[in-house]
Amino acid sequence: MASVPAVLQSEWTKIRTVASTSWTLVSAFVVTVAVGALLCALLASTFDDLPPTEQATFDPTLFSFSGMALGQLAMVVFGVLVVGTEYSSGMIRTSLAAVPQRATFLFSKIVVAGVLALVVGTATSFLSFFLGQALLGERATSIGEENVLRAVIGGGLYMGLIALFSMGVAAMLRSSMLSLGILMPFFFLVSQILAAVPYAKDVARYFPDQAGSKIMQVLPQTWNGDEVPYGPWGGLGIMLLWVAASLLGGFAVLGKRDA
């Protein structure tokens, strides 16, 4: 069998030597932090105009992650490109000739890219939180409050898992364009629209992003936050099942289909 540390090193070289890695990850970081900060600053100045019920259920932790709805799309692009460019470039044949053990090849790639996405995601999450709280002024919460640290760490996990889910989808579809064409509208529009439609939201709450993002919520009942039949960790668990399914699907396709 191929040496796993050697393949991990090879996949790390692959990731660090293409431009798409840095621009997608930097975008995920900058967009999330900047949009979050902007919305926090905006809200801080208009907070008193909000109806009292909304003021009462305001979740400053979750609100500081508002930029993630946009920033996660860059994570999707990162995940898709890490796997998809192997196919679009034809590199997959060269790669598999060097590492014919499909499991070693795919999971080394996923481990390297996943850890990187997790590190960037965590940094993004922490900075979004602290910057957001600084801008929220007297509405802010602190990292020491109950469940806040869980939510901030969860924000990083969420970003990492979104990237991993996208890698699995790209491995199943074997095409960057097709994967992006499905995942971008799904996360940006479909999922977020369905989550607001009666009846449809009963299904949409089990979508990976809807379920996974519950980990970032500190107040169980916040704005438009319907009660869901699972807790924050339960939601993350649902997202993990999606990620596992997509990665296993990707692995099955890689094993069965001709390269």
Add this chain to the structure above:
Amino acid sequence: MIELEGLTKRFGSKVAVDDLSFTVRPGVVTGFLGPNGAGKSTTMRMMLDLDNPTSGSVRIDGKHYRELQEPLKYIGALLDAKAMHGGRTAYHNLLCLAQANRIPASRVAEVLDTVGLTAVAKKKTKGFSLGMGQRLGIASALLGDPEILMFDEPVNGLDPEGIHWIRNLMKQLAAEGRTIFVSSHLMSEMALTADHLIVIGQGRLLADTSMADFIHQNSRSYVRLRSPQQERLRDVLHQSGLTPVEAGNGTLEIDGATTEQVGELAAEHRIVLHELSSQRASLEEAFMQMTASAVEYHAHSAPGHGPQWAPRDKGA
């Protein structure tokens, strides 16, 4: 040594590779010849375990490709020139392959030097010409210093200088005792480089023979002649036990005769000859004849064929 046993690949109802069995022996250049669409690339992809065979198997030194530890040290392959990430530099494309098989990074610079790409090592490969891409692919094949090398149509799209370079490289690698397996759809190319020949058509094995045997068996010599007195000439030839064959444009061809024999015969009977020449059928013709029934994409413009040999146009 590469052994194929009953290798078969079906795409739906179409059979791309049909029960192929042969052995690629070490120390020689084995040419893998077949018309376009004969299944050469599919066979080579199955040899590298990139495509799954419908049935049959490939063994490399007795092992399945997937069982090889660090396969680049056993077998290097050039499948298609553009199988690299265009956004990565030539050096880094090779480095990630080297690392995966624990080949020292210093070897990357060595192979880049061998193929003459040192000057563009730090350039992204998307700007590479076809020839440069081909050289980079060959560099990746040489990376693990393997005993077995496989090249799929290495001269395709190259300029004469590049073709010359690849030919010499293959000869040099074979001279070092390596196993070289190279595919082509050009017999003339094979005649220059291969010691052994495997011919396939529509996925089936048509010939597995040494180059020398192939040349010996397939280069027919014959006499060609033209005469304004063709009728008389035919009678005379028949009487002498020779069988002339009509070859179009008023020419006759005679197998197993010499120009001296025919010339003296004509003089004896005072027959005027306008042409008398000794001919050899080319290997290209022999190859085309062999694969004629197995060519997938016929050009339908030239239907008439000579009786036994050479597909030449009658009065076209």
